[in-house]
Amino acid sequence: MSYPTLPPRGRGTASNPHNRFAPTRAEAYDDGWFQEVPPCRATEVRSETAKTVITRNKSPDVGFDRSVNPYRGCEHGCIYCFARPSHAYWDMSPGIDFETRLIAKTNLVASLEQELSKPGYVPQPIALGINTDAYQPIEREQRLTRGALEVLLRYRHPVHIITKSSLILRDLDLLSQLAEQRLVSVALSLTTLDDELKRIMEPRTASPSARLRTLRVLHENGVPVNVLCAPIIPMINDMELERMLEAARDTGARSAGYVLIRLPHEIAELFEEWLRAHFPDRAEHVMSLIRQCRGGKNYDSRFGTRMRGEGIYADLLAQRFQIAIRRLGLNRRDYGPLDCSRFAPPGGQMSLL
Structure with missing residues (x-):
């Protein structure tokens, strides 16, 4: 039996490996009756009534202690997405x-408002759409992200947004109002300037030119915007790092960050399969460099190293990044921290923080 090595057009992978919690595993066997047909998977969206929508974290590797994720799963289909293993739960x-069986937290807006209204709630910036992109394609119909922004604006609550979607411009009216009160910052994820590489690596995301236009429009409308080159993949997009940073600076980015590719749990298998399908000539070299940065393994989850890696390649990448952001003026933030002192639940008193 032979399975297609390339995913259906518009999807990141053709594989559906067992999740690590599955009690049983099935193995395909060719009994002579199999007839290969082009794979096709439509997007399914089901509803979830979440008990809580604000997730807390204590990771020293990220600059926030709470986040809100309107969706589980992500139609963008990025092959490297660190959130893929969460679907196993x-x-x-x-x-x-x-990529195709998504969950929308349909009570997100009401639940968020309820949690922000609790006595004793202490405001700190909320990171919106961190596990999966809050502006993935189903947001056009679901509008949960817009609803969350409306609540945050009404409560004068600060918010950080990370996305790779130009759909964020739909909410420019809300973002501009939040920006006027120093209540929002946006980080646009930029992984390549090559349209073909984008197509196979992140099939349902905005094109590189659309992301740069999004950076420009946000900047021109007073919204503080940064660029996040993530992930950097050895021998796949690492050679573009300086050009991506320069393009982002030219379109309005005010600071920058990067993350070395992470391959926790099932992602390693999916990523290697993707590499061998699209880059068979360099797949072994790519995985060798990744393992050199991860102590000989596919992934090292230790805080302090999981985002940057260690070793010669990781050190050279860090040096390149630091030299580039100094040269481009992306190593300073001129907009300051978000303002938590404005927090004021409707009908209540403004926070004294």
């Missing part, structure tokens, strides 16, 4: 299930 595969 819902007894679904981190593979194509993650």
Whole structure:
């Protein structure tokens, strides 16, 4: 039996490996009756009534202690997405299930308002759409992210947004008002300037030119915007780092960051399969460089190293990044921290923080 090595057009992977919690595993066997047909998977969206929508974290590697994620799974289909293994908690595969079987927290707006209204709530910036992109394609119909922004604006609550979607411009009216009160910052994820590489690596995301235009429009409308070159993949997009930073600076980015590719749990298998399908000539070299940065393994989850890696390649990448952001003026933030002192639940008193 032979399976297609390339994913269906518009999807990141053709595979659906078992999640690590699955109690049983099935193995395909050719009994002579198999007839290969072009794979096709439509997007399914089901509703969830979440008990809470503000997730807390204590990771020293990220600059926030709370986040809100309107969706589980992500239709963008980025092959490298670190959130893929989270689908295992819902007894679904981190593979194509993650891209096609999505969950929308339909009570997100009401639950967020309820949690912000609790007595004793202490405001700190909320990171919106961190596990999966809050502006993925289904947001056009679901509008949960816009609803969350409306609540945050009404409560004068600060918010950080990370996205790779130009759909964020739909909410420019809300973002501009938040920016006027120093209540928002946006980080645009930029992984390549090559349209073909984008197509196979992040099939349902905005094009590189659309992301740069999004940076420009946000900047021109007073919204503080940064660029996040993530992930950097050895021998795939690492050679573009300086050009991506320069393009982002020219379109309005005010600071920059980067993350070395992370391959926790099932992602390593999916990523290697993707490499061998699209870059068979360099797949071994790419994985060798990744392992050199991770102590000989596919991934090292230790705080302090998981975002940057260690070793010769990781050190050279860090040096390149630091030299580039100094040269481009992306190593300073001229907009300051977000303002938590404005927090004021409707009908209540303004925070004294």
